Amino acid sequence: MKDKRRFAVLLCAEDTEYVKKVYGGYLEVFMALLEEEGEVWDVYRVAKGELPADDAVEIYDGFVVTGSRSDAHGDDAWIQDLVALLRRLHQRRRKVLGICFGHQVLCRALGGKTGRAINGWDIGVTCIHPSPSLSKLLIPPHLPVIQCHQDEVWELPPLAEVLARSEKTGIEMFRCGDHIMGIQGHPEYTKDILLHLVDRLLQHKIIQNCHAEAVKESLDAREPDRGVWERLCKGFLKGRLSL
Numbered sequence: 001m002k003d004k005r006r007f008a009v010l011l012c013a014e015d016t017e018y019v020k021k022v023y024g025g026y027l028e029v030f031m032a033l034l035e036e037e038g039e040v041w042d043v044y045r046v047a048k049g050e051l052p053a054d055d056a057v058e059i060y061d062g063f064v065v066t067g068s069r070s071d072a073h074g075d076d077a078w079i080q081d082l083v084a085l086l087r088r089l090h091q092r093r094r095k096v097l098g099i100c101f102g103h104q105v106l107c108r109a110l111g112g113k114t115g116r117a118i119n120g121w122d123i124g125v126t127c128i129h130p131s132p133s134l135s136k137l138l139i140p141p142h143l144p145v146i147q148c149h150q151d152e153v154w155e156l157p158p159l160a161e162v163l164a165r166s167e168k169t170g171i172e173m174f175r176c177g178d179h180i181m182g183i184q185g186h187p188e189y190t191k192d193i194l195l196h197l198v199d200r201l202l203q204h205k206i207i208q209n210c211h212a213e214a215v216k217e218s219l220d221a222r223e224p225d226r227g228v229w230e231r232l233c234k235g236f237l238k239g240r241l242s243l
Contacts, residue, residue, distance in 0.1 A: 004038050004039060004040050005038070005039045005040070005061045005238075006039070006040045006041075006042070006059055006060050006061055007034070007039060007040070007041050007042070007060060007061055007062050007063070007064065007237070008041075008042045008043070008044060008052060008060045008062075008063050008064070009026075009027050009030050009041065009042070009043045009044070009063075009064045009066060010044050010046045010051075010063055010064065010065045010066065010082065010085075010102070011026055011027065011043050011044065011045050011046060011047070011066050012046050012047050012065065012066050012067065012068035012070070012082070012101055012102065012105075013026065013047065013066060013067055013068045013069060013101075014045075014047065014048075016196070016200070018196050019193065019196070022192070023193075026066060027041065027043040029188050029189075029193070030064055030066070030188050032188070033187060033188045033226075033229070033230055033233060033234075034064065034188075034230075034233060034234055034237060036234070036238075042060075046078060046081075046082050047068065047070070047078055048078075049077075049078055049081070051081060051082070051085055052085075054088070057088070057089065057092065057094065058092075060094070061095065061237075061238070062094070062095035062096070062097065062237045062238070063089060063094060063095065063096045063097070064096075064097045064098075064099065064102070064237070065082075065086070065096065065097070065098040065099065065101070065102030065103075065105060065106060066099055066100070066101065066102055067099055067100035067101045067102065067148075067149075067186060068100075068101035068102075070101065071114075071151055072101050072104035072105040072107075072108055072114045072151060073104075073108065073113075073114045073115055073151070079105065082105060082109075083105060083108060083109045084109075086105065086106055086109035086110075087109050087110075090109065090110060090176070090179075090180060093177065093179045094179060095179050095236070095237055095239070096179065096180050096181075097181055097182075097183070097233060097236060097237050098180075098181070098182040098183065099182075099183055099185075099186060099187070099188065100148070100149055100183075100184060100185070100186055101149075101151075102182065103153065103173075103174075103182030103183055103184050104151055104152070104153055104182070104184075106180060106182045107153045107155075107156065107157055107160075107171075107174065107182060110157030110158075110160065110176055110180065111157040111158055112153060112154075112155050112156050112157040112160065113153075113154040113155040114151055114152065114153050114154055115151060115152070115154050116150060116151055116152075117149065117150055117151055117152040117168070117169065118152070119168045119169070120150065121149070121150045121207060121211055122147045122148075122149055122150075122166075122168050122169060123147060123148050123149075123194075123198065123201075123207065123211055123214070123215050124146070124147060124194075124214060124215040124217075124218030124219065125144050125145070125146055125147070125218040125219055125221070125222050125223070125224055126144070126145060126146075126147045126166050126167075126168070126169075126185065126218070127142040127143065127144050127166065127167075127222070128142075128143050128144075128145060128164040128165065128166045128172040128173070128185065129141060129142065129143075129164060129165055129166065129172075130143060130163065130164045130173075131161070131162055131163050131164060131165075133161065133163060133175075133243050134163050134164060134173070134232075134243070137232070137235075137241065137243075139228060139232065140225070140228065143164070143225055143228060143229075144222045144223060144224050144225050145183075145185035145186065145187055145224055145225075145229065146185060146186045146187075146189040146191070146194050146224050147184070147185045147186065148186060148189075148194060148197055148198075149184060152169050152170075152171065152184065153171040153174065153182070153184070156171065156174055157176060159176060159177075160174050160175065160176040160180075161174060161175055161176075162174055163175055163181070163243070169184055171184070172184045172185065175243055178242075178243065181236050183233075187224070187226070187229035187230070187232075187233055189224075191219050191224075194215065194219070195215075195216075195219075198211075198212050198215050
């Protein structure tokens with residue numbers, strides 16, 4: 001009997017009380033997008049210093065690196081430890097999917113550069129434009145995704161390829177080989193989660209009222225294409241896509 005496939009979420013943010021109450025935590029949010037029958041999903045709370053032991057890496061078929069309140073270009077000890085782990089995973093050609101902060105820290109680990117977004121905050125539903133590599137997979141030319149970031153990838157790692165861009169962000173997605181993929185947006189988010197985050201950012205005076213109003217306008221204007229994102233993320237992580 002074949003062993004169950006096993007995946008690990010490298011959680012770089014703390015669960016909010018709201019997300020725990022409504023969704024069961026961010027692990028469950030990611031599993032709702034990515035899990036298929038017969039799989040095992042584990043979580044490592046990376047921001048609290050939890051990482052898979054080096055000899056445990058081989059038991060996993062793939063890893064997902066999540067978003068975070070921290071900067072991917074920061075020098076916190078846990079970020080440096082995560083960068084070292086991602087370099088080892090790259091050397092072993094393990095499947096790694098990076099989301100938002102995860103997209104940026106993957107880029108850093110592989111030799112690229114990240115920093116504050118040149119065009120400022122991007123919050124709401126944004127249409128990204130796939131490269132020819134993605135378009136051949138029947139990805140629509142304008143693909144909506146939820147965004148919530150003030151940092152971005154400035155410069156790709158060596159041998160990496162841009163997979164998508166948007167009007168505000170030049171590197172919305174990238175890949176390195178067939179085992180590394182980064183996505184700046186949040187395909188795992190619901191509109192409800194985004195509105196909750198916007199309220200928190202407003203309360204802490206991290207964003208202004210004009211940002212919140214723009215978010216609500218974008219949510220009214222278009223829907224994230226969750227079906228396409230699910231197919232794309234699952235297909236990459238589980239080896240069903242050929243880019």
